Amino acid sequence: MSIESLRADIVEIGRRMYARGYTASNDGNISVRVGDDRLLMTPKSVCKGFMTPDMMCVTDLAGKKIQGDRDPSSEMLMHLEVYQQRPDVRAVVHAHPPTATGFAVAGIPLDRAVLAEVLTTLGSIPLAEYATPSTSELPEAVRKYIKAHDGMLLANHGALTVGGDLYSAYYKMETVEHFAQISLVARMLGRENLISREEVLRLQGLRGTYGIQAPAPICLDPDVTGGAGTSAPAQTVVAGPREGAEDAATCQTVQAPAGTGSRLVAALDFTNEARFRASGALRQAASEASGEAEIRLTYRELSALIEDAIKNLR
Numbered sequence: 001m002s003i004e005s006l007r008a009d010i011v012e013i014g015r016r017m018y019a020r021g022y023t024a025s026n027d028g029n030i031s032v033r034v035g036d037d038r039l040l041m042t043p044k045s046v047c048k049g050f051m052t053p054d055m056m057c058v059t060d061l062a063g064k065k066i067q068g069d070r071d072p073s074s075e076m077l078m079h080l081e082v083y084q085q086r087p088d089v090r091a092v093v094h095a096h097p098p099t100a101t102g103f104a105v106a107g108i109p110l111d112r113a114v115l116a117e118v119l120t121t122l123g124s125i126p127l128a129e130y131a132t133p134s135t136s137e138l139p140e141a142v143r144k145y146i147k148a149h150d151g152m153l154l155a156n157h158g159a160l161t162v163g164g165d166l167y168s169a170y171y172k173m174e175t176v177e178h179f180a181q182i183s184l185v186a187r188m189l190g191r192e193n194l195i196s197r198e199e200v201l202r203l204q205g206l207r208g209t210y211g212i213q214a215p216a217p218i219c220l221d222p223d224v225t226g227g228a229g230t231s232a233p234a235q236t237v238v239a240g241p242r243e244g245a246e247d248a249a250t251c252q253t254v255q256a257p258a259g260t261g262s263r264l265v266a267a268l269d270f271t272n273e274a275r276f277r278a279s280g281a282l283r284q285a286a287s288e289a290s291g292e293a294e295i296r297l298t299y300r301e302l303s304a305l306i307e308d309a310i311k312n313l314r
Contacts, residue, residue, distance in 0.1 A: 003034055003040060003058075004053070006032050006034065006040050006166070007040065007053035007054075007056050008053055009032075009166045009167070010030050010032065010040065010042060010051070010053075010056060010166065011051050011052065011053055013030055013093070013166055013167070013170045014028070014030060014042065014048035014049060014051045015048070015049050015051075016170065017048050017049070017093075017095050017170070017173070018047065018048050018049025018050075019049065020097075020174075020177075021097070021098060022095040022096065022097040022098075022173065022177065023047075023048045023049070023095050023096060024096070025047060026044075026045050026046060026047055026048075027048070027095065027096050027158075028042075028048050028093075028094055028095040028096065028158075029041070029042045029048075029073035029075050029076075029079070029094050030042045030048070030091070030092070030093050030094075030166070030170075031073070031076075031079045031091065031092045032090060032091040032092075032165075032166050033083065033089075033090045033091070034058065037060060037061055038058055038059070038060060038061075038066065039058070039059050039060070039061065039079070039080075039083070040056050040057070040058055041056065041057050041058075041059060041072045041073055041076065041079065042055070042056065042057075042072075042073050043055050043056065043057055043068065043070035043071060043072060043073065044070070044071050044072065044073050044074045046070070054069075055068075055069075055070055056068060057070060057071065057072040059072050059076070061080065061083060061084070062080070063076050063077070063080050074133075074134040075094060075133060075134055075138065077134075077135075077136060077138060077139045078092075078094065078138045078139050078142055078160070079092045079094075080139070081139030081140075081142055081143055081146070082142065082146055082160075082162055085143060085146050085147055086146060086147065086162065086215070088164070088213075088215070089162045089163065089164070090163065090164050090165050090166075091162065091163050091164070091165055091166040091168065091169040091170075092160070092161075092162050092169060093160070093161050093162075093163075093166075093169040093170050093172075093173050094158060094159070094160050095158055095159060095173055096157070096158035096159070097158070097159055097173065097176065097177035097180070098177075099177055099180040099181045099184055100125075100153060100158075100159045100176050100177045100179075100180035101153075101157070101158050101159065102180070102184070103127075103153060103180050103183070103184075104127060104153040104154055104155055104156060104157060104158065104159065105155075105156050107127065107155065108127070109124070109125060109126050109127035109153060110124070110125035110153065110176070110179055110180060110183060111124035111125060111126060111221075111253060111254055111255055112183070112192065112194060112254070112255045112256075113194050113195040113196075113197075113199075113200050113254050113255060113256035114179070114182070114183060114186070114192060114194060114195065115179060115182065116195065116203055117175075118175060118179050119195065119200060119203045119204070119218065119254065120203050120204075120206060120207055120210060120212060121172070121175060121212060122149070122150055122151045122172060122175060122176070122179075122252075123149065123214060123216070123218050123252030123254065124149070124218070124252045124253055124254045125149070125151050125152060125153060125159075125176055125179065126145045126149060126152050126153070126249065126253070127152070127153045127154075127155055128141040128142055128144060128145055128152050128153065128154050128155060128160075129141050129144075129155055130154075130155035130156050130157070131154075131155075131157075133157060138154075141154070141155075142154075142160065143248065144248050144249060145248070145249045146162070147215065147216070147248055147249065147250075148215055148216035148248075148249040148250055148251055148252055149215065149216070149249065149252060150162050150163065150172055150214075150215060151172050151173070151175070151176050153176075159173060159176050159177075161173045161176060164213075190300065191266065191267070192267055193264045193265065193266055193267070194255070194256060194257055194264070194265050194266075194267045195256055195263065195264060195265075196256060196257060196258070196259030196262060196263050196264065196265050197220050197256045197257065197258050197259065198259055198263070199256075199259075199263040199264075200218060200220060200254055200256045201218075201220075204217065204218045214252070216249070216250060216251045216252055217251050217252070218251065218252045218253075218254050219250075219251035219252065219253050219254070220253075220254055220255075220256050221253055221254065221255045221256070
């Protein structure tokens with residue numbers, strides 16, 4: 001593809017990101033390989049919805065500007081790190097899609113087995129630890145996950161996706177935000193039916209059938225043993241890096257409960273925060289109650305308390 005066509009594609013993708021609300025003001029950046037040793041990149045301090053082809057910068061793989069009237073993106077170091085770690089990647093897209101960035105701000109990765117389409121394409125979407133934008137900290141944070149993932153959240157920052165071409169990288173950004181929106185709705189409704197481990201492995205086997213070239217296989221989180229009302233034991237799985245681990249990811253860690261023959265397993269999210277709120281609600285209700293006054297708890301609060309009580313009995 002000619003460099004003129006690539007310039008036009010970056011302009012179009014920037015316009016789409018801005019129109020969808022994935023960027024605001026001068027947020028976000030896009031880059032693509034031009035040959036084996038050159039990059040075409042968006043400039044700094046330009047709204048991605050109003051770019052023109054002549055604004056793009058050409059740099060080498062060390063970040064030295066070769067062509068262009070403007071300076072390359074202030075987050076160029078992150079792009080360079082991706083290309084260094086992933087020779088197969090031809091394009092990188094960084095944006096701040098609101099729902100996905102909300103998960104990143106909350107410190108919640110998008111790694112639950114919820115959507116079959118996401119499992120077969122992206123696998124999981126991990127959360128890279130916080131790093132100051134435009135500094136060497138950011139590529140260091142990305143380095144941990146980029147060899148095994150085509151998409152990730154950046155803590156308190158945004159999202160990053162990569163692909164074999166510009167549109168592939170951009171469409172993965174759409175998938176990340178769409179997945180985040182669906183996950184948020186399910187959690188607001190109070191529950192998620194997770195895809196079982198057995199079904200996750202079946203979906204992984206279909207990647208080749210769909211012609212999907214994933215950077216790494218799916219590995220199942222060994223800490224997830226089952227959903228509500230499930231007593232199935234954990235299966236032997238390959239563990240990916242746990243939070244805080246220094247080693248780079250070698251597989252796409254997915255939270256999927258061991259099922260009992262069913263392909264979907266009901267799973268309620270009882271985090272430590274939820275348990276704390278539930279126990280606090282009970283203490284408050286008990287302190288306010290007198291005589292035969294009624295203590296009211298939601299189903300989630302009661303379930304969290306029962307779960308903690310059972311653990312304390314073991």
